[in-house]
Amino acid sequence: MALRLKLVPDVTTINFFRWQWLTFGASIVAMVLSIVVILFMGLNFGIDFRGGTTIRTEAAEPVDVGAYRQALAPLNLGDVVITEVFDPSFRPDQHVASVRLSVQDGAEATSPEVLNEVEAALKTVAPSITFPSVESVGPKVSGELIWSAVMAVMLASLGIGVYIWLRFEWQFAVGTILASLHDVLVTVGIFALFQIRFDLTTVAALLTILGYSVNDTVVVFDRLRENLRKYKTMPLRDVMNLSVNETLSRTVMTVLTTLLALVALLVFGGDVLRGFVAAITLGVILGTYSSVYMAKNLVLWTGVNREPKAKPKAGTKFADIDA
Template sequence: MRLRLVPDNTRIDFFRYMRFWLAVSILGILGSFASIAVFGLNYGVDFRGGTLIMAATPEEHDVAEFRGLLTELDVGDVGVTTASDTTGAGRHVVLMRLGVTGEDATNQREVIAQVQAALDQAFPGISYLQVDTVGAKVSDELVLDGVLAVLLSVIGIMFYIWIRFEWQFGLGAAASLLHDAIVVVGLFSLFQMEFDLTIVAAVLTVLGFSINDTVVVFDRVREVLRKYKRMPLVEVLNLAFNETLSRTVMTVLTTMLALLAILIFGGPTVRGFSVAVILGIVIGTYSSIYVASAVVLWFGVKRDWGSAKGETGAKRDARV
């Protein structure tokens, strides 16, 4: 017996409160920009520059002990968190982020050696699992590269949708993806969660998930347009969303199960990634309805898909 989370013949009117949800989307984007302007982003070592030391001790120690020692050494901003040991060796793993910046590699090595010597003396038996250093210049380049990666991904996806469907669908997809990226980054700013290259990878993952869902819906919209050439566009979109609802729910739930497992058992190293993707999936599913489709509904689409000279002015159908 096939599992059915959604009835086959749903008749949900997704566009009944279209104006309200559009207002929510606009407020979400404006709020994200405001949060970034006021609070900024809590950049990690990748973007801010500094040193990350992952160490393990045979006995458990309070993070305050590590933080106090590092603060006395005057190594800039200090952040200390614990991590789970996935090897089963019974070690106690701690992550230390130091604000050791500058372009002098020799000076950085000397500071790291000084920190390790102090840790060796204070915590006998400590071992170093990972030591990463990012200079200030490299971190600035990474910020630019991260922004370019997101923008180029959106532009590439927009042209792909444009070629496969119509320009209205391309604009809708681009608006949806920009909405998703801005709101996810805004939430990281609002809650001051650490933002590093892992989060950039998560945002790109979210864009991929979101466009996959959007393409499935747009493909169904095209099929319905071919079948019902005189049906108002808002009804076409509603029918397409209802027909793909079961697939959307199953995809979101199965992905969420995997992400929740990563969030709970993955430890602090991948926690930011899992949180970003979870937020992005929820926001992306929402935006495929109330952002991407809203743009298509506003501009209208060709009514006769098989003809290059078919009707295009469907705005009169968009009474929402």
């Protein structure tokens, strides 16, 4: 007999609307507080957004990222990102790394004196090390990157809203967009509150959060649409509660298995991955919460047309297309 792990009973009757004003109100307060924290505390931008210098290093000795970082620590250079570069065309004795240094306050780029100090420090680890190329990114380019990151998140949210509108109805699109923006905004607010480094990998994590959140929400909405056809006289609130309960087992299993991998990366992934993984971990938790407590509340308050109509029975002409 196969052993099956059940974290949630097959049939649950949880009333997810029992504390709807408290849960929805807490979400709105969290969004407002996130905006306040972002405006007054600001984000701890990484090199991608603050500007800085990228140094390409070559050495005959193998690259030891930990030793490189330890050698540079006494210089107090601020945000330092070190990654090893791999290429099949490299010689056996050609070991390449990329060292990114954030600009110091009031400086356009890293000064030659600081570069000399960096080279001297790294030579204590790899005596043969050289700097084949040194490139700087100024504040103007960094500002353009910030604007591009904001536009990427906004356009992704808009595209998700259009997809949900075509697949379901506009009420579902409104609920999905607000729930997704809640996940992103609160995640960014937590990054600002704890001054966690915010760089382009974090933006990639935010876009991943949008995808995860909408996937979770669409699962609930799909079941809701099926139940609206099945229970034509049942009050909308009860149909929504039933739909969330029917998908609860899937939701719990999905979020827990995802968190198992994320927590492992968070603990063992090192400093380079920490911001990226922290953002996705927060987003997975918030995305599950918003799918259960935010998106459906907005659909309930805006209402859904349940009058019988010709095909398509629900949503638009795209409603019966498989995801």
